[in-house]
Amino acid sequence: MSINRRTFITTSAVAAATLAAPMVRAAGTPNVVVVGGGAGGATAARYIAKDSKGAINVTLIEPTRRYYTCFFSNLYLGGFKEMEELGHGYGGMAAGGVNVVHDWAVGVDRDAKTVSLAGGGSLPYDKLILSPGIDFVDGAVEGWDLSAQNAMPHAYKAGSQSELLRAQLESMPQGGTFAMVAPPNPYRCPPGPYERVSMVAHFLKQNNPTAKIIVADPKAKFSKMALFQEGWANHYSGMVDWIGDDFGGGNVSVDPGAMTLTIDGEVTNVDVCNVIPAMKAGRIADMAGVTEGNWAPVNAADMSTKADADIYVLGDASSQGDMPKSGFSANSQAKVCANAVRGALTGSRVFPAKFSNTCWSLIATGDGVKVGATYEATPEKIAKVDGFISQTGESADVRQATYLESEGWYTGITTDMMG
Amino acid sequence: MFRGFLFSLSVAAVMSPITVAADPIGDAAAGEKIYNQCKRCHQVGQGAEHRIGPHLNGIFGRPAAGYEDFRYSKALTRAGTSGLEWHADTLDVFLENPRALASGTRMSFRGLKDPQDRANVIAFLRIYSDDPANIPEADPTATVPDHDLDPAILALVGDAEYGEYLSGECTTCHQATGGDDGIPSIVLWREEDFVLAMHAYKNKQRAHPVMQMVAGRLGDEEIAALAAYFANIEE
Numbered sequence A: 001m002s003i004n005r006r007t008f009i010t011t012s013a014v015a016a017a018t019l020a021a022p023m024v025r026a027a028g029t030p031n032v033v034v035v036g037g038g039a040g041g042a043t044a045a046r047y048i049a050k051d052s053k054g055a056i057n058v059t060l061i062e063p064t065r066r067y068y069t070c071f072f073s074n075l076y077l078g079g080f081k082e083m084e085e086l087g088h089g090y091g092g093m094a095a096g097g098v099n100v101v102h103d104w105a106v107g108v109d110r111d112a113k114t115v116s117l118a119g120g121g122s123l124p125y126d127k128l129i130l131s132p133g134i135d136f137v138d139g140a141v142e143g144w145d146l147s148a149q150n151a152m153p154h155a156y157k158a159g160s161q162s163e164l165l166r167a168q169l170e171s172m173p174q175g176g177t178f179a180m181v182a183p184p185n186p187y188r189c190p191p192g193p194y195e196r197v198s199m200v201a202h203f204l205k206q207n208n209p210t211a212k213i214i215v216a217d218p219k220a221k222f223s224k225m226a227l228f229q230e231g232w233a234n235h236y237s238g239m240v241d242w243i244g245d246d247f248g249g250g251n252v253s254v255d256p257g258a259m260t261l262t263i264d265g266e267v268t269n270v271d272v273c274n275v276i277p278a279m280k281a282g283r284i285a286d287m288a289g290v291t292e293g294n295w296a297p298v299n300a301a302d303m304s305t306k307a308d309a310d311i312y313v314l315g316d317a318s319s320q321g322d323m324p325k326s327g328f329s330a331n332s333q334a335k336v337c338a339n340a341v342r343g344a345l346t347g348s349r350v351f352p353a354k355f356s357n358t359c360w361s362l363i364a365t366g367d368g369v370k371v372g373a374t375y376e377a378t379p380e381k382i383a384k385v386d387g388f389i390s391q392t393g394e395s396a397d398v399r400q401a402t403y404l405e406s407e408g409w410y411t412g413i414t415t416d417m418m419g
Numbered sequence B: 001m002f003r004g005f006l007f008s009l010s011v012a013a014v015m016s017p018i019t020v021a022a023d024p025i026g027d028a029a030a031g032e033k034i035y036n037q038c039k040r041c042h043q044v045g046q047g048a049e050h051r052i053g054p055h056l057n058g059i060f061g062r063p064a065a066g067y068e069d070f071r072y073s074k075a076l077t078r079a080g081t082s083g084l085e086w087h088a089d090t091l092d093v094f095l096e097n098p099r100a101l102a103s104g105t106r107m108s109f110r111g112l113k114d115p116q117d118r119a120n121v122i123a124f125l126r127i128y129s130d131d132p133a134n135i136p137e138a139d140p141t142a143t144v145p146d147h148d149l150d151p152a153i154l155a156l157v158g159d160a161e162y163g164e165y166l167s168g169e170c171t172t173c174h175q176a177t178g179g180d181d182g183i184p185s186i187v188l189w190r191e192e193d194f195v196l197a198m199h200a201y202k203n204k205q206r207a208h209p210v211m212q213m214v215a216g217r218l219g220d221e222e223i224a225a226l227a228a229y230f231a232n233i234e235e
């Protein structure tokens, strides 16, 4: 041991410099730090640890001890799921060899290659993977900011916000008005707001059948539009009033104190107001200096950022091309990234990037629909290859089978993410 | 006779209401029709072999997970070790909801809810068991599905390591542990069955849009790689 060390020090000035560095690194074992234990980050951390079998130290930084999935959180609003069914702990991840640190990442030093933590201290990395999800664009909806999120919840990060929205729904007066301010593109989960409208309508139909739903939308069309509109007409006739961009749906302001929503100059009193503002990459991506505008541009082949070859961005925070911002997409991107990172650090085989996505939505009991596509990496972007979508007018059996499939997917992806 | 009732109280609870529900002697001819749902995975009759599931000749009196040359789920192996044997009553419980009896079984089957359907299919299976005796052997009810796949494609030797990477696209929905919660298990299939199934999706002979899309993008080598990986996956 001592002989080794002496040889080491006397033979190489570079080696001496390494030894003198303040960080303690396990000798020779490269470090991967993953920020964010959601659909993208948890998958990446678990896959790198699983496949490298100790050849890479993998640390996951995630402040919460339980991850509540946004996926299926609309089903919670509709009464199809309990909140506890949506919560997943990090025990399986730790058992799989990932070092789980429950803290916030608050800074990235790209020269020193360290990530600093809110609780103090910092972690060295050879490769840094950021999958922090989304934050909201300040001032996106006039009259709304984060201090108004109790009066007018977004419920676009699952957990307490979803519970709050559900409680407000339950205490709506009979015949009251539920309003949603839908977000502009691009945003997390394109069909998400409309699945939510469906689930809210399902709840109201049972508990408050004379209530109304107003949706103010800055878009002229939206994901699975024909399917949702068919479903709303079939199941919730006359309940949903969708106001698209053509009718001023993008020209909105809210007053959380007075509980009013103004659409194109017309003021409406509302009982519940679900404001889903414009989105951007989770703040840490910005702090790492890898964003351009609201998102972090990445290379399709391995999800490395255009700004820094040793920093990767996955999932919602990335700007990658044609894939929608979904949990399925984040999980798919994470596996491509994990394979590339492992190859770069240990020389293991790197295979060509391949991506896929399928998003299921529930419109009413047993009425499930889906949209999906596969993608490939081109030099410019992740590009769509092939896709499909559920058809209008499908039989109840097909819709029921689609719904059951989404249940299977939920178990599949959460197991794949968390171990 | 000890039939493994002791290995789990919850199983006993599931079992008791059912044993009284159905006419114990079902109609084998009606059962043969119901067996169509089983035959993609289970052969029975003369010359029957293990496919995706074990063959079902002589199932009566056999311990669960009883064949050494078939790879069962851990759950079913545990049940077998704890004394579960297949008889009309245990088959009845299993067929109602396979996972109520062995939660981790890879048998991707929702179960037969109608007690009479179960009695009928059990009566049909009795034909192929010596116990009870005097049962004629018949032609296998399940054969390798007809296919026109190029033998060269079937002969490809898959690169399991590549398959492991590609499997990431599958495991977003299909559980690597073989569990089935609405999306069928794809682990420990015979490679040939896996290759045939994937090519049937690719050629749009099987009808699922997600699978047609996924398989449509996989080359012959990639399908072989996935088959090799999933056939030998560690549980």
Ligand SMILES: Cc1cc2nc3c(=O)[nH]c(=O)nc-3n(C[C@H](O)[C@H](O)[C@H](O)COP(=O)(O)OP(=O)(O)OC[C@H]3O[C@@H](n4cnc5c(N)ncnc54)[C@H](O)[C@@H]3O)c2cc1C
Residues within 6 Å of the ligand: A035, A036, A037, A038, A039, A040, A041, A061, A062, A063, A064, A067, A069, A070, A071, A072, A073, A074, A103, A104, A105, A106, A131, A132, A133, A134, A155, A156, A157, A188, A189, A192, A193, A196, A282, A283, A284, A314, A315, A316, A317, A325, A326, A327, A328, A329, A330, A358, A359, A360, A361
């Ligand atoms: C209502 C709704 C319904 C949806 N339905 C579906 C669906 O059916 N199917 C589907 O595929 N997708 C669905 N989605 C989308 C899906 O939830 C997201 O696309 C997915 O979660 C994105 O994964 P991610 O890894 O980018 O971010 P997330 O899963 O949000 O994970 C980000 C994690 O990073 C952590 N984090 C953030 N900043 C820091 C920091 N500085 N330090 C440490 N940790 C940090 C957060 O705590 C969080 O756990 C839905 C979303 C919503 C809102």
